[in-house]
């Protein structure tokens with residue numbers, strides 16, 4: 001059977017295999033096959049931010065994924081995620097390339113300081129924000145009792161803060177969704193939308209989630225998935241940091257909102273390596289989840305270099321340290337350079353690999369990653385891949401050892417998918 005074009009996956013449990021280099025899809029397919037189905041894959045997934053950093057294009061990302069799918073004889077439904085879209089131009093180039101899952105990211109317009117303002121300051125700012133939030137009166141004094149037993153109270157402070165924090169962001173998201181609808185309808189192509197508000201400093205409250213989703217749905221947005229900022233720390237390249245039991249309780253409340261208003265899926269961004277929370281996510285959502293990963297496939301590419309060309313890996317670690325403080329700017333990470341020994345202090349190649357990539361614990365909920373080393377390598381992917389010597393050298397290493405890259409990815413992502421299935 002031939003490989004189908006990407007298609008909307010609807011409410012099926014789904015998993016995004018972001019590939020920043022363009023050589024990871026064979027390993028992603030191997031993992032999906034070993035895990036035994038039940039979770040629909042998105043092999044083509046890149047954000048505009050990633051493609052800018054790696055000098056790749058939407059058509060190139062799509063071509064790399066589709067070529068690998070055809071070569072592997074992939075014949076099942078699969079999606080394609082145009083990730084973190086902010087402008088109509090982002091929509092045009094990704095829609096034209098055949099993406100079908102459009103992730104709208106209004107985080108640049110969200111007032112990130114809103115959670116720190118005093119009530120007086122919020123009232124002051126609301127006078128300017130009110131125009132973008134005509135919906136405030138519609139919620140005033142309302143309460144919503146969720147099937148979980150939690151109650152959302154739309155009191156004045158919550159409403160005014162939501163208006164200040166998300167008013168303009170909701171407007172921008174609705175506008176971009178309209179562009180997506182117009183572009184796809186004109187081309188006669190189906191599509192689905194995710195709204196990503198995960199990249200905020202503070203967790204998304206239940207009231208904020210309810211208002212943002214309700215307003216987007218009332219606008220006619222084809223919302224299939226929403227990514228709130230969950231409680232705890234969901235940092236790049238490392239496992240979940242926080243109380244997983246408390247997280248599961250919170251996930252149940254967010255999932256209840258998605259069920260009452262939608263239904264739509266809850267989406268986990270920065271999903272790489274968060275295996276300790278995967279069963280909770282699957283349980284709390286009743287399987288109505290999307291998990292998005294990308295950095296971990298890049299880190300596993302570095303693992304191939306560590307195993308097959310240790311001198312190259314050592315050079316990549318040294319170079320990445322010089323770029324980390326600049327490249328970390330748009331990512332949620334805590335690592336600092338002094339948190340991990342410089343490579344010159346780690347004479348053994350194995351010690352260097354374990355220190356910068358971590359050892360996989362024996363259990364799927366591996367928590368033995370070396371957090372700082374992984375975050376330094378994770379955030380500097382763009383600098384490495386566009387470096388005139390190191391980028392081609394890493395690609396050449398992967399091209400020379402395709403079976404090794406495929407196997408490390410298959411093992412790595414089978415554990416990811418098995419941890420999700422443990423909660424289904």
Ligand SMILES: O=C(O)[C@@H](O)[C@@H](O)[C@H](O)C(=O)CO
Nearest residue numbers: 047049269270271292293294
């Ligand atoms: O790094 C990026 O720009 C994206 O891959 C991520 O932000 C993506 O949305 C994600 O959460 C994958 O971990």
